[in-house]
Amino acid sequence: MxxxxxxxxxxxxxxxxxxxxxxxxxxxxxxxxxxxxxxxxxxxxxxxxxxxxxxxxxxxxxxxxxxxxxxxxxxxxxxxxxxxxxxxxxxxxxxxxxxxxxxxxxxxxxxxxxxxxxxxxxxxxxxxxxxxxxxxxxxxxxxxxxxxxxxxxxxxxxxxxxxxxxxxxxxxxxxxxxxxxxxxxxxxxxxxxxxxxxxxxxxxxxxxxxxxxxxxxxxxxxxxxxxxxxxxxxxxxxxxxxxxxxxxxxxxxxxxxxxxxxxxxxxQDRTLKVTKNTTSPAGGLTFPFTSSSDRADSPWATQSSFSLGAGLSRGPQTAQAGETVTIQEGTPPGDWELEDISCVDGVGAAVADVEYDVVARSVVLREIPIAQSVTELPITCTFTNALAPQGRWTLAKTAAIDGVPGGDEAMPGDTIAYRVTATGIEGTVTGATITDDLANVLTHAAFQSATLQVNGGGASAVPLVGTTLTAGPFALGAGQTAVLEYRVIVDDDAWLSALHNVARAVGSVAPDRCAAGDPPAAECQTSHRTPSRFLVQKLGYGINGEEPFPVAVDGALFDVRADDNGAPGAPIDAQPVATGAVGRFDVAGIWPGTYWLTELKAPTGHALLAEPVRFTVAADGTLTVHGDHPNVEVDGSGFELGVVDTAAYVLPETGGPGTWLFVAGGLATLATALLAAILRRRRT
Known part of the structure; x- marks a missing residue:
């Protein structure tokens, strides 16, 4: 024996x-x-x-x-x-x-x-x-x-x-x-x-x-x-x-x-074999695995790490009936991703009580069942990997002013809300990150807050580092979105200002547009501008020549209208408002264009401007007066209009026409020269 x-x-x-x-x-x-x-x-x-x-x-x-x-x-x-x-x-x-x-x-x-x-x-x-x-x-x-x-x-x-x-x-x-x-x-x-x-x-x-x-x-x-x-x-x-x-x-x-x-x-000793399958040639790439068992002496516990190339297997090695074995595939190389896991016995039937998790890349053979025949004893678990579709995604940026989408005209004090949306088109993009440099915004506005929401999840705060927002990294699948939202408030003194910024992104693959290093596409940038402002200074002579030179006088009332084919049109929103200084008016929130200034009321004892004055606000906010208006002149800064009213003279009670017409004519001529001198003196 x-x-x-x-x-x-x-x-x-x-x-x-x-x-x-x-x-x-x-x-x-x-x-x-x-x-x-x-x-x-x-x-x-x-x-x-x-x-x-x-x-x-x-x-x-x-x-x-x-x-x-x-x-x-x-x-x-x-x-x-x-x-x-x-x-x-x-x-x-x-x-x-x-x-x-x-x-x-x-x-x-x-x-x-x-x-x-x-x-x-x-x-x-x-x-x-x-x-x-x-x-x-x-x-x-x-x-x-x-x-x-x-x-x-x-x-x-x-x-x-x-x-x-x-x-x-x-x-x-x-x-x-x-x-x-x-x-x-x-x-x-x-x-x-x-x-x-x-x-x-x-x-x-x-x-x-x-x-x-x-x-x-x-x-x-x-x-x-x-x-x-x-x-x-x-x-x-x-x-x-x-x-x-x-x-x-x-x-x-x-x-x-x-x-x-x-x-x-x-x-009952069954055998377990783990096989790696790929849907297309994988060259010499190997896929990492780990294994564990509730039996300390099991080969799936004692030899817990291994790697397999395409078409190769580990085993068969013993796995007892009643034993629980877990097989875990590690992170696949390159662009490969796990597509399927299957475990079958020796006659090709699915093994009972197997827990598959393709997302986690694991399979648990829980309390391996007893084979009912010798031919059923072998178990083969096949992990099938496929090349992940090449990821595609894109980026777009929008803005709203005080809750109103679109538009590029903002006023000091307005809130501008920006929204940068990354959208997955196909495949999966990993390491996606959005950046937005606010340097050209924060010179005229104050940052408030920023958040990132990925795939409909909870919003997380995004800090501003210097002048840059960096949101990510995150993964983005086909049809999924990640949204960066942030707000600024335009400074109160940000007149005639431009607020411009560009969003860019990087990831495992570059987005279709707005990729870092590429010329900025229109969909990736936003621009806002604020209007201009200028001053009107009212000047006048004393009644009957009591003041030999024009001085600032109160009591006037002005109106600014849009140009309508060379004639005064409808009043605009930006109307002259008294500043509190004598004869001084502020016209705030006026956009570049052609307008008409009309004196609706003259100070007591003074004559109204004879007719509306046509003027232009340039893109840089400077003013230009059109036509022959000797009583209206732009000062040297380009942002102030001086308007001189002549005094109203008292007519003689009897007799002939007197000398007032001659005097008035002379004074008008003198006023033009004096206005220019006064505005020059104000500038100095």
Whole structure:
């Protein structure tokens, strides 16, 4: 019989019972009342390589099938039946291996359970032979009625020379007394068995020492059986679950009883393969992955990082039924994006209880279900990536003045609300960022606030750094928008001012328009202007020539009208308003164009202007008077009109016309010269 584990399937179908609460993916196994024995036909003496030798180790076995709490016994060493020439010098009695099955329990599929316990009653049987160690091999047989199968667990005992100490002792180089022996179970032994068409595995997973104690009873040096005392140490119960996994050997001390608990599991090993698929050639690109499992010893937990190129796979590697495995694709290279994930079994059917998340690029195989046939065992999860469509987006900018969209004419004190909208056209744009330099706005206006709203989400504040707003970065998909909104208030003294700014954007791809570095498109910029203002200074002579020079006088009233094909038209909004200074009027909010100034009322004792005066406001706000109007002149600044009224003279009560007409004519001529002089003097 080869080393390992063999199963014999009995005729009656096993009983696999659902756990409570029911979960068809991870059933429980009712092991039933297990029985065990040490096979009397399998015990033999061998050397380290397995060859049969004769080195004074002879065996004697009591091998009935026993139930839990009872022991099957195998003794080795010098039996009483040997002749004088076959007795090894120095033997003081036989050692014994005891075996008892675990108690019948219900255990979850894949969960370790106590399948048996073995003890070594270690009499020093090997002290004088100097050939190193002797190896005793045997088989522990188990009947598990819950699955109607019989299993065999191979074991090997290394009997060392008792008198070896320190580094010479192969089992314990630190030993200062008798060299201990070692009981080993071959690693990796397992056996498959079937429940109808459904495959399962029986696997030994761990062994651990739970107690040691003094030798009592046993076979003495004369070969007579001692009292049936299995020792105090053998009465210590095995824990229901092991303290570790994968340890399959234990050192047993000389002159002591050592109890070892053996743990096994009944499981279904499925295989899992992860495959990378791309919808078009990906060249030498690789896609990063991570994996995790709720089983610490799973290869999907211990080998948690890997990369796959197009058409390549990881696995197949073991994934047990009942295990939960998560596969996560990292950020794909370049413009690739995950398009689909699918997990199918060996017959191409979708695996149950799988959680797919293409957006998060992950799949969770939760409590992998039991395959109902051998052909269903393999699972393949395919991650399919496609080249993302080339992202396209655009930018547009608008503004509203005091809530009214459009228009480019603003007044001091107005609020200008700007709106910059980024719109996704196709694909996905990442790292999208909008900038707007307000340098040419903030010289004439005060910044209020700014916010960014992406894809209809909440608005977040955007700080002004220096004179620049920077909104982003953000991602933008087809049909999605990101809106930057901000407000300024035009300064109260911002007359004849221009407010101009340009929005630009950058991203993983440049926008169709308004890209940083490109000439600004009309849709990406806004311009606003404010009107001009000028002054009217009313001057006049004293009545009957009482004042030889024109002086500022109050009492006048003026009207400004639009030009209508060379004639005065309708009054405009910007009308002369008295400033409080004598004879001084402010005309604020007048736009470049041609207008007419009419004196509606003259100061007391003065004559009205003879006719309306036509004048032009230039783009820079300077004034020009048209026609022959000697009593109206623009001052040197270009922003003030001086208007001189002549005095009204009192007519003689009797007699001829007198001299007033001659005097008035002379005064009019003099007024023109004096007005120019006065305006020049005002400028200086």
């Amino acid at each position: 080869t080393a390992g584990l063999v199963a014999v399937i009995l005729a009656q179908a096993p009983v696999l019972q659902a756990p409570e609460p029911a979960n068809a993916a991870v059933p429980e196994v009712n092991l039933g009342s297990m029985r065990a024995r040490l096979d009397p036909n399998a015990v033999r003496t061998t050397n380290a390589s397995g060859a049969v030798v004769n080195n004074c180790l002879y065996t004697r076995t009591d091998g009935p099938w026993v139930s839990s709490a009872n022991w099957s016994v195998q003794a080795h060493g010098t039996p009483v039946s040997l002749g004088p020439n076959e007795v090894c010098a120095g033997n003081i009695g036989q050692s014994r291996i005891h075996l008892t099955p675990g108690a019948g329990v219900r255990t979850a599929l894949g969960a370790p359970f106590v399948v048996a316990a073995m003890s070594h009653r270690n009499n020093p049987t090997y002290s004088s032979v100097t050939s190193g160690s002797a190896f005793l091999s045997g088989t522990a047989q188990l009947k598990v009625p819950g699955v109607n199968a019989e299993f065999e667990i191979d074991w090997k005992l290394q009997e060392t020379q008792d008198n070896l100490m320190g580094p010479a002792c192969p089992t314990d180089p630190t030993n200062t007394g008798k060299c201990p022996d070692e009981l080993t179970f071959p690693a990796g032994v397992e056996q498959s068995f079937m429940v109808g068409p459904v495959p399962y595995l029986f696997r030994v997973v761990h062994s651990q020492i739970v107690s040691t104690g003094p030798l009592t009873g046993g076979y003495d040096n004369g070969g007579a059986p001692g009292p049936p005392d299995y020792g105090v140490a053998e009465g210590v119960a095995c824990p229901a679950a092991p303290t570790g996994r994968g340890i399959l050997s234990s050192v047993t001390r000389e002159d002591r009883v050592t109890k070892i608990c053996i743990y096994a599991e009944i499981a």
